[in-house]
Structure formats: structure tokens, C-alpha cells
Amino acid sequence: MSVQPLVFSDQDLQARNTLGLPARAAVAVLEDESAIPALCEALAAGRKGRDGVAPMFVLGGGSNLVMLERPRHRVLRVALRGIRLRDETADHWIVEAAAGESWHGFVDHCLSRGWPGLENLALIPGTVGAAPVQNIGAYGLELDQRLHSVVAWDLRAGRAHDLRPSECGFAYRDSLFKRDGAGRWLIVRVRFALPKAWTPRLDYPDLRDHPGLRAERGASVSGRPASASSAAPSPRQVFDAVCDIRRRKLPDPAVLGNAGSFFKNPVIDAGQAEGLKQRFPDLRTYPQADGRVKLAAGWLIERAGWKGRRLGPVGMHERQALVLVNHGGAQAADVLALARAVRADVRERFGVDLEQEPVVLD
Structure with missing residues (x-):
């Protein structure tokens, strides 16, 4: 079965960026990884000047973005879907998610399946594929601390890479994918190593002193076990507390x-x-x-x-x-x-x- 090439068409992007800025651009939607090789060929032809193709920007949830009204970039909107338990070791569940999945939805899904470890990163807007680009972090946890690997296409070279955390160039709110500029890397899948021997991360005072966790004051902090006299909070309790704190402190992009x-x-x-x-x-x-x-x-x-x-x-x-x-x-x-x-x-x-x-x- 032949793969249909991606078609870029003029679209309104105001609803695709959380700042709600007016913008229009040539947009294509990626729903199947099989379309990527043809995309790489088209981009290579454009770089050689044969068809005057504009540069391309990979768009996730639009939550870390300032859009000009008429950007010169074409936009590739990533809509790849799927979550699965890819592997299991004695110490970790290796969970894989497609780049177009909602980040918060993915964290919630993992907890519902009994795979804790990402709850401190709840309610961060955006997609799974965008999370490594920014090396997102919150309440004492950085994404690279839970990352197993990233499957990403180098669109300039036209090939896929399976990258370990040490190869991603992670730093504070930074990564190889961000530093190399828009249009080079296309993340398609992200894998996480989620710990079976889970302990809550309650380093931040806002989280440690949250009313929903206050009964668990003896719980572990910075990875130390809870005292015998009190039970540690559950992953879901930490998730709920993080969501409550973020909702109280931060405006909802759908409203403001x-x-x-x-x-x-x-x-x-x-x-x-x-x-x-x-x-x-x-x-x-x-x-x-x-x-x-x-x-x-x-x-x-x-x-x-x-x-x-x-x-x-x-x-x-x-x-x-x-x-x-x-x-x-x-x-x-x-x-x-x-x-x-x-x-x-x-x-x-x-x-x-x-x-x-x-x-x-x-």
C-alpha cells in the first residue's frame, strides 16, 4: 500500500497555541510514521533549491510558543498516538508513548495502570514529544531523570535515531533537540523507565505541606523511606496535590x-x-x-x-x-x-x- 505524501495547506493556528495569538501558516498533520521518509526526501529537495520549500517547524501542543501572525515556516503538527508497556525489568517498567499524546493525559494513564514516577510533572501542558525538547521539570523532578530513550528522526540526514539520555544533551530547560533549532529533529516516540520501588518526591515545600499530603508528613523526602509511624502518600495523592497547586497558582490557558x-x-x-x-x-x-x-x-x-x-x-x-x-x-x-x-x-x-x-x- 502506497503512503500518501503529507500535504501542507493554509490553516488558522490561533487555537493551536496556548497564548491564543492570531497566526496562519502552511500546515500538515503527521498521523503515521510511515510518511516521514517521503517528508525527508521533500525537505532534502527543498534544501537543494529545486522547489523553494520554506523551512519547517514541528508543532506539539503549542504551549511553549510565541507565534508570529504570518510565520515564514511551514508547520508540521504531530498527531501520532499510542501508549504501551514496551518492556519490563526487575526494577522498572519501560513505558512508550507516541509524540502526539497529551503529556498530562499520559501521566494520568500511567498512574491508572500502576506505573508511578511522573506524578510530579502532572498538569504540564503540551505533548509527550515536546517534553524532551524542553526537558520539562517541576516540584523536584526533571524529565531526564525518568527518561529511558527517545526515538527521533534527524530530518536533515533523513534517518531515525534511538537516543539514550546521555545522547540528548539535556540541561536545565534545554536539550539537543532545542539547541539544534526548529525543523531538524522530529521526535516520534518517547520511552520512560518508571521505578517499581517507588518513593514520593516531596522536596518542594508547597508539595510537602499541601493539605492533601499533610497527614503524611513522615513520608519520604528526597528518596528517604517513610518512618514506621506514618504511611507515605500514594502516587495518586501526589498527582492530585500537584494538580491542585498548579491550578491555584497558574492560569488555565483555555480561560486566560x-x-x-x-x-x-x-x-x-x-x-x-x-x-x-x-x-x-x-x-x-x-x-x-x-x-x-x-x-x-x-x-x-x-x-x-x-x-x-x-x-x-x-x-x-x-x-x-x-x-x-x-x-x-x-x-x-x-x-x-x-x-x-x-x-x-x-x-x-x-x-x-x-x-x-x-x-x-x-
Whole structure:
């Protein structure tokens, strides 16, 4: 049976980005991996200048993205589906999910099947395939700590790779897939090694002190076993607590357009951090293994006076200063203007440069 080539057609993408920005582009939908070799051939022909093909952007859930109104990129929307238990060892379940699966839905599904380990990452928007690109993390857990492997096509070379975590170039909110730029890597499947000897990760105070987990104060923290006098919370209890915290702190993109945390938490050298701490005793600092110090970007933005402040149709959220929101009618230019203003104020006040998390589809 012959494989039908992917067809790109002009489509409205406002509902495909969580900031709700107006955008139109040439879009094709990938629902079957068998279409990828022909796509690679077409891209190779375009690079040789035979047909003037525009560059391509791989779109997941649109949750970490600032879309221009008329981007020059064509858009490949990944709609691959499927979740399965691929393998099992004495210590882990190896669970594989297709790139187009909802991330939160996948985490929920794993718990329903008795495969814990991802509950701290509940309610993060986006798709499974986008998760390794950003190396998502929350409440003391980073994705690369649970990753088994990534199946990804190098669209420039026209071949698939089965990549282990050490080959993915993971860093804080970064990876090989992100650094190599839009249009090179197409993640099709992601596998996770989920622990059979599970212990809750309750490092963050918001999570440890959550009312739903308060009865479990003796539960393990940072992997230490619970005391004999109290039972550790279940994976589902941790999942529910994470969802509750995120819903209280962060706006729902379906109600108020946003892209989640808009800036990375900056990491600076220890000397600079100590100088800032002397000036601002309540500065939130997190020592890193390499001797540097991570700062809370939300704290910096709030102290610079941007929490709840608007600039035209956009602003920083009233409950979480790290989240840039679209109050209605915003375009990419409005978002980028606000981001520049916030970065400039933080740099002037603290001497710290903030790095934007969402990528720009231009």
C-alpha cells in the first residue's frame, strides 16, 4: 500500500497555541510514521533549491510558543498516538508513548495502570514529544531523570535515531533537540523507565505541606523511606496535590491565554548571588551542584514591579509573576515588547539577565 505524501495547506493556528495569538501558516498533520521518509526526501529537495520549500517547524501542543501572525515556516503538527508497556525489568517498567499524546493525559494513564514516577510533572501542558525538547521539570523532578530513550528522526540526514539520555544533551530547560533549532529533529516516540520501588518526591515545600499530603508528613523526602509511624502518600495523592497547586497558582490557558513560565530561572555565579543576597536578604537562592546559584525568576520579576502589571493587551499574571498572559487581542509583537520591558527592568535592578523560555515561530 502506497503512503500518501503529507500535504501542507493554509490553516488558522490561533487555537493551536496556548497564548491564543492570531497566526496562519502552511500546515500538515503527521498521523503515521510511515510518511516521514517521503517528508525527508521533500525537505532534502527543498534544501537543494529545486522547489523553494520554506523551512519547517514541528508543532506539539503549542504551549511553549510565541507565534508570529504570518510565520515564514511551514508547520508540521504531530498527531501520532499510542501508549504501551514496551518492556519490563526487575526494577522498572519501560513505558512508550507516541509524540502526539497529551503529556498530562499520559501521566494520568500511567498512574491508572500502576506505573508511578511522573506524578510530579502532572498538569504540564503540551505533548509527550515536546517534553524532551524542553526537558520539562517541576516540584523536584526533571524529565531526564525518568527518561529511558527517545526515538527521533534527524530530518536533515533523513534517518531515525534511538537516543539514550546521555545522547540528548539535556540541561536545565534545554536539550539537543532545542539547541539544534526548529525543523531538524522530529521526535516520534518517547520511552520512560518508571521505578517499581517507588518513593514520593516531596522536596518542594508547597508539595510537602499541601493539605492533601499533610497527614503524611513522615513520608519520604528526597528518596528517604517513610518512618514506621506514618504511611507515605500514594502516587495518586501526589498527582492530585500537584494538580491542585498548579491550578491555584497558574492560569488555565483555555480561560486566560498563556505559555506557562515565560522566563527561565537564571543561574549565576556564587559571588554575584552573595552580593545580591546582601542587598536583598529575602532573595530566593538555590545552590547548584557546580557551585553556581539558581535564582527564582518570579521573585525578581515581582520585586521589579511587574506582578499583575499590564502593557497593552498583555501582562504578567496577578498570582504568578513568572507567567505572561494575553488579556485578549494580543499579537506576537505585544508579547515580545512586554518580555523586553521585563528583562530590561530586571537587568537594571539586579544585574541579572532573564532568558525567555518559549520559542518564537517566525
